[in-house]
Amino acid sequence: MRICIETIPDSQHRFPFTGADWFYDSHGDLQVRVSKLSDWRRETILAVHELVEAILCRHNGVSQKAVDDFDTEYDRTHLHDLNSGDDPLAPYHHEHCLATAVERIMAAELRVQWSEYDLELESFPSRQEMKP
Numbered sequence: 001m002r003i004c005i006e007t008i009p010d011s012q013h014r015f016p017f018t019g020a021d022w023f024y025d026s027h028g029d030l031q032v033r034v035s036k037l038s039d040w041r042r043e044t045i046l047a048v049h050e051l052v053e054a055i056l057c058r059h060n061g062v063s064q065k066a067v068d069d070f071d072t073e074y075d076r077t078h079l080h081d082l083n084s085g086d087d088p089l090a091p092y093h094h095e096h097c098l099a100t101a102v103e104r105i106m107a108a109e110l111r112v113q114w115s116e117y118d119l120e121l122e123s124f125p126s127r128q129e130m131k132p
Contacts, residue, residue, distance in 0.1 A: 056095035
């Protein structure tokens with residue numbers, strides 16, 4: 001398996017409600033995509049989150065389809081929530097929470113101010129379009 005991590009414009013994600021995504025391509029390679037952010041360190045910790053989440057989902061038998069289906073429905077019905085993985089009903093809740101823990105550790109080590117980072121994630125153009 002290969003792992004490819006790329007920074008892309010927010011508008012090029014598979015789904016309009018995200019600034020980060022992971023999926024397996026037709027060759028079975030893990031693809032991680034994150035939106036361009038104001039700082040390479042923010043892009044990195046977001047990519048690390050997605051990478052850890054994907055690896056844990058694969059290890060624990062949570063399919064990409066289960067994650068995609070839950071995210072799509074969740075974001076259709078929860079316009080003000082940023083992270084569907086935080087919902088205890090998410091099929092990947094455990095994996096998401098562990099990935100967030102790793103992301104927070106990396107943020108601390110790279111001196112990324114979490115509250116400012118979180119505000120930037122909330123400001124993705126696709127997020128703003130969803131707000132009533």
